[in-house]
Amino acid sequence: MRTEVFCFCFLFLLSACSSESKKPTPAPPLAVPERPDEEGWPNRFGFGEEADEALINKWNMSIAPDGKGLPAGRGSAKQGAVVYQAKCASCHGPKGWDGPFDPLVIEEGAMAKTIGNYWPYATTIFDYIRRAMPYNAPGSLSNEEVYQLTAFLLYANGLLGKDQELNATTLPKIEMPAKKLFVPDDRRGGREIR
Numbered sequence: 001m002r003t004e005v006f007c008f009c010f011l012f013l014l015s016a017c018s019s020e021s022k023k024p025t026p027a028p029p030l031a032v033p034e035r036p037d038e039e040g041w042p043n044r045f046g047f048g049e050e051a052d053e054a055l056i057n058k059w060n061m062s063i064a065p066d067g068k069g070l071p072a073g074r075g076s077a078k079q080g081a082v083v084y085q086a087k088c089a090s091c092h093g094p095k096g097w098d099g100p101f102d103p104l105v106i107e108e109g110a111m112a113k114t115i116g117n118y119w120p121y122a123t124t125i126f127d128y129i130r131r132a133m134p135y136n137a138p139g140s141l142s143n144e145e146v147y148q149l150t151a152f153l154l155y156a157n158g159l160l161g162k163d164q165e166l167n168a169t170t171l172p173k174i175e176m177p178a179k180k181l182f183v184p185d186d187r188r189g190g191r192e193i194r
Helices: 002-018 053-059 077-087 122-132 143-156
Strands: none
C-alpha cells in the first residue's frame, strides 16, 4: 500500500513539474448570487437544482411503526435475494455480514448490532433502505425493490419465511426481537424531545 501511494505521489509531482510550460486552464467564473433579501441572504446561491414537486414527493415521506405512510408494493425474500446480490452485496457482503460495511445479518456466534437483533420496528428497515440505499445512489430503488430487500433481510435474520409476501399490511405486523428493549422517553422536568 505504501509503495502504491508513493508511486502515485511521485507520478503526480512529476507530471506537475513537467507541465510548467503549459498555460493553466482558467477556472470557470463563479455564479453571482441574485439580489439579497431584506436580511441580506441571496435568493439563489448558484448551485444545486430547483426542487420540483416530483423531487419533493420522493423524499417527503414518513413511515410510522404502525405502517402509516407505507406505499403500495410487495416483495418476497426470494425476489429480494436477487436485488441484494446486485445492489447491496458489494458493501455488506454476499452473506450480509462479510462485507466492508456494517453487517445486516448476525453471523452465528458474533456479537454485532444488526437490523435483526437491534432495530425495534420492521417498518424502519423499509424507511431506511428507501431513503439511504444503495450508498452510491440513495433513493433510486423502486418501492417493489425496497419491499423485496426488506423481505430478504427479515428472512436472513430469521424473522420472515422465504416465500412470505411483504407489503404495507404485513410489514408492520412483524414483531422485531428488540422492540421490548426500547422504552418510551417519558422523562419530565428537562428539555423534552417528542
